[in-house]
Amino acid sequence: MAHVAIKDIYKNYGAVRALKGIDFEINDGEFVALVGPSGCGKTTLLRMIAGLEDITGGEIHIAGRVVNDLQPKARDIAMVFQNYALYPHMKVADNMSFSMQLAGAPKDEIKTKVEEAARILNLENYLDRYPRELSGGQRQRVAMGRAIVRNPKVFLFDEPLSNLDAKLRVSMRAEIKALHQRLGTTAVYVTHDQIEAMTMADKIVVMSEGHVEQVGTPLELYDEPQNLFVAAFIGSPSMNLMEATVTESGLKIGSFPEIATQSYDWLPTGKEIVVGMRPYDFAIGDTGLKLDVSVTEPTGVETQVAGHIEGKPVTCLFKERVSGRYGDTMHVTPNGPLHVFDKETGQRLGTAFTVTKH
Amino acid sequence: MNARYTPWLFLMPAIVIYGFFGAIPILQTFYISMTDQVGVAGAGNFVGLTNYIELFQDEYFLNSLKNTGIWVACFLVIPNTLAVIIALLVKRTFWGASIIKTVFFLPLALSFAIVGVIWAWIYEPDVGLLDQLLIGLGLDVLIVEWLGPHAGNFSVIAAAAWRQTAFATVIYLAGLSAIPQELIEAAKVDGATRRQVFFRITLPLLKPANTIAVSSALIQALLATEIVLTMTRGGPFGMTEVVGYRMYMETFWNYKFGYGAAIGVVVTIMTATMVVPYVRRMAKAMEREWS
Known part of the structure; x- marks a missing residue:
């Protein structure tokens, strides 16, 4: 669990200014959704928090520590990717425990952790399968299992539900929210779907064209949109x-x-x-x-x-x-x-x- | 037409073509190998396994078999290793990347016969590029008689490996670009070092590319002929002869068609035993991906 602070973050790709001074804070245990249309910079920001993208200007703090120059592995974060990014040559159990294997955790500890995560996610019967043998929803669960097993300070989600069909999306939405409430880990969730953001998040950061339009709880955004962009974006x-x-x-x-x-x-x-x-x-x-x-x-x-x-x-x-x-x-x-x-x-x-x- | 025969109907064109240009010639060769046919004038007499018995007492053939063994060993290791390294280096986009890629792929445009001619010049004593280079670098001590009795076989292999590396590089580059970037990123987030990413993610996922590159290397090593022909003609003293070259010499220079066919059968059996497992693995992988 950790407090995350995004302080005056800039990102340039050559002459293109992708992020223009992003500022907000995420409290310990909070579920924050970054929402906005395609190209607004939300995924870039998430990748910068993960350490997969360099920071042009500003500072990112995780648990009181500036992480700008830290490798992803040193940031104590776990990320769920849009297309799951499961290792196709590893069984489900190995996919989930890869980080622990790399860290040299003892075998029995790995086993306990994987089984616990599998139980939470209803994956107990699939630990010996390969990702290609799973349905989309099950793969999604494995990707989350991989994150849970690590017990990280922060969960990062990059549009994790966008590859699922509508019905599954609604049920996974509830599952992720329940999971967050159970684990209480700080989470940053990127989506372009404002309903996802509204239903899941404690706090929403609405972004467009590289800057923050408004930060607030779902109902604050709905009841008092600060500008025309947020007004048009939130609510369906x-x-x-x-x-x-x-x-x-x-x-x-x-x-x-x-x-x-x-x-x-x-x-x-x-x-x-x-x-x-x-x-x-x-x-x-x-x-x-x-x-x-x-x-x-x-x-x-x-x-x-x-x-x-x-x-x-x-x-x-x-x-x-x-x-x-x-x-x-x-x-x-x-x-x-x-x-x-x-x-x-x-x-x-x-x-x-x-x-x-x- | 019912469901039982329809698949065969679709397979017919392939079966017919394979039969005419594959199966029948192989069977014919097998038959000729058991005759004493000389030239193309007429069928020889049936002599059973005589040619084979003679073959495995033939010093020249056994020497060529040994050299082919060295070819196979070198071809399994050198082009594959180099190609993976080159592919990893040129995969990244940088200024001039496409020029460098072209330079690495260029050998593919040349047949092994041409490669032999080019490298024969490179290996030329004193005036050749390699000797000139070593003299220029003050490394005269390293100069040997490249196509001489000691280094000859390895020099020919090196030239052939140059072209094979180009082929394998293309295959590995395609394999690398098929690995989603997210997997590498996920591994980084999971705590993998660059080394661990390579050995635990990239390398295992290059397995399909590896299968193609290795089976190609095996086939090329077992069948090598033209490059030996254009570089050394098997010399000096037969020190660079390989089985393919032996087969060619016995058949088309000594007109011992029956004897040459026996060598052909031996090569076919060697190729099949070594390559088939790889091709099967490839077929299985494809089946899995397409199902």
Whole structure:
């Protein structure tokens, strides 16, 4: 177990600046997800923590020690790779115990540790098999077993579930989370799937284009996204973002009737803003924003309506059963918190609550 | 057409071609080896195993057999070891890597006969490249009569190994690039030193490449003929003769077709016993990968 600190980390590949000053801390025993779109630098950062990638600038601390110049093996970390990276010429037991063999651990200790890990991961019957004889999910477990056996200070996961099918992904997600809670080891988990990040992590670091957009708990990111990037990235379906203007008693989207809100001093009249509305935060009515329906997708428990407001794509989710076809129109009114962003900077201004007009 | 015969139908073209150009000639050679046929004028008389009995009392043949043995031993070790080292060195991308790779692969474009001609020049006493090089370095003491009675066989092997190394390098490079980088990284994270990564990960995973390189080396060593022909013509005093060369001489210079065929059969049996296990291993590995 260990505290990890990422201090002002830079990474250049020649002229390309892959990481531009990354700063955050991971507390002892915390499960942190690094999430962002492809190319945001999350995997590079993980590989730098592992010691597989040189650090251009800044410092990485693991358990109070600067590890910049340490070899991977000296960092006391274990890594689970995206495609498992199991040694194809070794049986499962040898794959899991390779690090202990290298460290010269006694045979009976290796045996005990491997059997314990196998029991945790339900791999007891597969110890004598080769990786090629296992299914994708079992290989994934072996890769985790290899990490567990080492009892490292930090677990590093590089998109470990992305090669599994959807159903298996959901169950492995729960397994990894349960495993983390059982072992209590600090973990850094890279994923591009925000749902994975939301469901598994204690803390999420949202990255884009080589910098950190926001660090926070899953619900902090959901409830108070600090900028338009995080707003659009976190939550599924993602938040609807519309340009709007602040009026005397609310805000106005296009030519539609004003949406009345409480008044806030950070919301001066006439300001150009972007307003974010979660898909769940709409009510159907006779007046309000005119939604041109593209498709409705009933799932039984709720209905998802995709369409356009003022030509901008919008998704709404209703608890009630709604029908509508391409070309139909619907009137919807936001009835939840309005996330208000500065149109110019894209930064969050605050949350505005709607008021019902009488 | 039913499921029982369909596979055979698909195998037919291969079987027919192999039959005409493989099996039948081998059987024919086996038959000729038991006759006293001379030249191509007509079939000889059946003499049973006489040729074989004579063969294993033939000083020249036994000498060539010994030399072929040395070829096999050298070919198993030298090209393979060098090729793994070269492949590891040129695998990394660096400035001029492709030029260096080309230089190492170039010998592959030359037949063993041409390699023999080139190296005969290199080995030329006094004016040859090797002697000039040693004189230039002040290492005159090392100069021997490269193609003379003592060093001859090894000098020819060295020339052939040059080309074989190029072949093995290509194979090992392909083998190396088939090893996922993540495995090496995983081993590093697991605590392996560079040495341990090489011996416990890289080398075992080069096994398929090794199988190809070793069986090729065995075949080339057992069948070597042209290079001996263009470099030394077996001389001096037959000191560089190998079985393939012996077979050629008996058949096409002495016109002892029956006797030459007997040598051919011996070579075939040696090749089969040494190479088949490797080819089987390769076939099994392929089956495993494709299943």
